[in-house]
Amino acid sequence: MIPLRENIRNxxxxxxxxxxxxxxxxxxxxxxxxxxxxxxxxxxxIRAELAEDxxxxxxxxxxxxxxxxxxxARLYGFDPSWVIMANGSDEVLNNLIRAFAGEGDEIAYVHPSYSYYSTLAAIQGARVRTFGLTGDFALKDFPARYPGKIFFLTSPNAPLGFSFSLETIEDLAGRVAGMLVVDEAYADFAQGNALxxxxxxxxxxxTRTLSKSYSLAGMRLGxxxxRPEVIAALDKIRDHYNLDRLAQAAARAALADQDYFRTCVARICETREWFSTGLRDAGYQVIPSSGNYVFxxxxxxxxxxxYxxxxxRRILVRHFTDNALAHGLRVSIGTRxxxxxxxxALKEIG
Ligand SMILES: Cc1ncc(COP(=O)(O)O)c(C=O)c1O
Structure with missing residues (x-):
């Protein structure tokens, strides 16, 4: 048998x-x-980067x-020492665990949210705890002092689509002894954010991604x-050439083109509201969404x-077998x- 680490084998x-x-x-x-x-x-x-063959x-x-x-940094109003670029936000989530949680340490996240945090913790050999949600999407049983190394808060929540208020997030920051990582993969489709x-x-x-609101999932950019101390630690850990030349050029240009970005995001939000209303009229429950998807x-x-x-009918959506989610579907918002x-199709299917 090859001598894999036990946690990787399992x-x-x-x-x-x-x-x-x-x-x-x-x-x-x-x-x-x-x-x-x-x-x-x-x-x-990207083309300019590829010039001269x-x-x-x-x-x-x-x-x-x-x-x-x-x-x-310019876009979000921070000094560049407060920002790090990543090969998809998945890379920076991974490096946050590597920086803050050692083997046997605990990290936590909300269930349901992005289960990849669990995978990353397993690689590191860290333990995982989850906190559930009440019927009106508040955290259930979150302690006055959470002693773990990282608490990942996905806001807007994926796959449910609701957002936590700024006051709630600030309150959580005071209760988390370690780091509070607010995964804002979908914040560009929401009214507010925790920056x-x-x-x-x-x-x-x-954490942010260019996969969703900037249409660059294929380039892997997050x-x-x-704080600069955290960024400096993440800079030590990452692959030293974590973004290739094409990705860097695309990221810079896409972030600079805010007119285009705003137009696309507005169109998606408008379609999301139209779709949600239509589905509710057809008897479906639709959770009001702050993302580019609806549950x-x-x-x-x-x-x-x-599903x-x-x-x-060759329409592909996401169904999760998880008990908390199996009753519904997550549907990304496409074109009108x-x-x-x-x-x-959903009206026909009933
Ligand atoms: C909540 C959440 N965080 C992070 C990611 C990862 O995004 P990226 O493509 O930037 O790695 C996703 C992707 O679906 C996501 O849903």
């Missing part, structure tokens, strides 16, 4: 959302991708991704905003049945046309 790997090979043949609403293309300026920036690719990229970091708490509370880190429950609370019926087809 852990189950994370199973990402299904990516069909014949992507064009599906209405693909299962992994919260953006239905619109990335900013044309991002595409131009890609000769520039012979050279390593800037190890610090400084141009992209500067752009993100101001990074300056205010010593232990708050905010970032974190935190919906059919009248008979049989999420698996509706299958949509699948046979895609959502019209999906709404019509």
């Amino acid at each position: 852990m189950a790997g994370y199973v990402p959302g299904f990516q069909p090979r014949d992507g064009q043949a599906w209405i693909k609403l299962n992994t919260n991708e953006n239905p619109y293309p990335p900013s044309p300026r991002a595409i131009e920036a 890609g000769a520039g690719l012979r050279r390593y990229p800037d190890a610090a991704s400084m141009a992209a970091r500067d752009e993100a 101001e708490l990074v300056g205010k509370c010593q232990n708050v880190v905010v 970032l974190a905003v935190a 919906i429950t059919p009248p008979d609370r049989d999420g698996a049945r509706v 299958q019926s949509l699948y046979t 046309e895609e959502m019209e087809t999906t709404l019509a």
Whole structure:
């Protein structure tokens, strides 16, 4: 038997959302991708990087991704020493665990939310605790003092779509002895965010991704905003060339093109509201969403049945077998046309 670490032998790997090979043949609403293309300026920036037959690719990229970091810092109103770029926000979530939680230490997150935190903890050999939700989406039984090393708070919550208020997040920051990591993968589709708490509370880190609101899931781009001491630690841990040249160029250009970004986000939010209203009228429960997806429950609370019926119509959504979620489905918001087809199908399926 090969001498694997015990925790690696025993852990189950994370199973990402299904990516069909014949992507064009599906209405693909299962992994919260953006239905619109990335900013044309991002595409131009990638092309410019590939000029002269890609000769520039012979050279390593800037190890610090400084141009992209500067752009993100400008956008969010922080000094660049408070920002780190990542190969997808998954990379920075991983590095946060590596920085703060050793083998046997505890981390926690909300159930249901993003189960990848569990996988990352298992790799590290850290223990995992989860906190459930009340019927009105407050944290259940969260202690006055949580002693673990990291508490991951996904806000907006994925897959349910609701957001925690700024007051709640600030209160949690005071109760968490370790770091409070606010995973804001979907915050660009919400009314508010927790960025101001990074300056205010010593232990708050905010993570973001360019996968959703900037349509760059395929480039693998994320970032974190935190105190310079935390950023310096994350800089020590990451792969030294964690972002390739094309990703750095795309990140900088996409973050700089706020007009395009705002137009796409507004369109998705408008479609989300239209779709939610239509589905409620058809008898579905729809949780008001601050993300680019909605969590919906059919009248008979049989999420698996509706998933299958949509699948046979080549509409792909996400069904979770987890007991807390199996009654419903998470549906990403696509173009208006895609959502019209999906709404019509859901009305037919009932
Ligand atoms: C809550 C949450 N956090 C993080 C991520 C990871 O995003 P990225 O593509 O930046 O790695 C996702 C992706 O689906 C997500 O849903």
